[in-house]
Structure formats: C-alpha cells, structure tokens
Amino acid sequence: MSSYRVQELVLAEEIDLVGTISDIAFDLVDGPYYDALFYYFELYFCHTSLDELTENFSDNYDGNTPILVSEADPLNITLAEDGWFSFPDPAPFEYDGENNLIVELRWMEDNGSDVYNWGFDCGSYRVLATKFYDGDTGFLSTKMNRMRLILETDTTLQPASLGKVRGRYR
C-alpha cells in the first residue's frame, strides 16, 4: 500500500491551443489490468509560468490555484487491452493558451497493483514526485508520462459569408 503525489508539466507550445480541456488520458501498456485500485484519488490542473519544476509542489503553482478536475475513491483502472485510459468524469478546465499546465495526480493508498504507462524523456525537470500524499517536496525527474488531452474550442461563423447573403437579397 502506498500513497503518491506527482506533478507533470505540459508546455504551452505542446498544447498550442486555447480552449476547454474536457478529457485527459494516459497511454497504458503491458496490460491487461483488472481492478488496480487507488484510493482517495485526485487529479488537478493548474496554470503556471514555470518552464521547469522546482522541488517544492506549492512553489510550482506560481501563485495560481490548482483546480480539482477529477476524483474517485477508489479510482479503478481496468483495461483489457493496452491503450488510452481516461480519468473519470473530468470537470471542464479553461486553458488560457499562454501559461504552461501542471497536471497533478495524487492518492492516499493503493492495492499494490502496478500499472505501466508509456513515457518519454522530456529533457528537463518537468516531473516532481513523492511517495507522500501530502508531501511538500519531492524528487525531480525528466521521465514524463505520455498523455492525451481533448481541447474543445467554440467557433462561430464570422460575418464574411453574411455579406454575400445580403448582396443576393437586395
């Protein structure tokens, strides 16, 4: 049984969009997985201007307030085939397109299941982790999890085509 707290920093240039984040998923591998349980699970998003994380979780918020976007007790990871695992019932998060984005996950206990995820070396300290649910500081890493965000943008047809319509009805 173990608790965990991790921040992963996604850069604005990687997202390259402004909009509402409506879903987040991790790319699981080496499954299948059945009833991997994580108790008091929480997932937060937070804007930050930092390009690299520090060893202090709170400092990384850079004065912004983390927003709880998903929670479960327990989070149950069950996946018959490798692939994307979406976190449950994500609340919409308005991403500003300018700041970087902290993705933070934590849970208080688990049932000892190991779940593996595709990852990559991002080349800088963009991951901060600790084995303590309420840990203030952690260990920095360049090994980041591969993830998928769904961003929704609201587009409205502009009046350029309206001009043509007006012309036809004069």
Place this chain on the structure above:
Amino acid sequence: MKRFLLCAAFTSLLATSTVVADEVIIGDQEMSFDSPFCGS
C-alpha cells in the same frame, strides 16, 4: 423592413456556434515505466 428581417434571420442562422474537439498528444512511446501508478 423586409430587408432588415431577412438580414436578421440569416445573422441568426450563421452565428450558430460550433464546438470543435482537438486531440493533443503529449510525448512519445519511448519507454514503458511504472510511474505514477505503481503499487509498492
């Protein structure tokens, strides 16, 4: 008056908002590791 009504009707039609969903992938499938979901 008729011209105004026509314009208003088309403005209403054309101003319909559309939500577009984009998928953003962060990172590659370089390595498999047990963080963050690793029991102990």
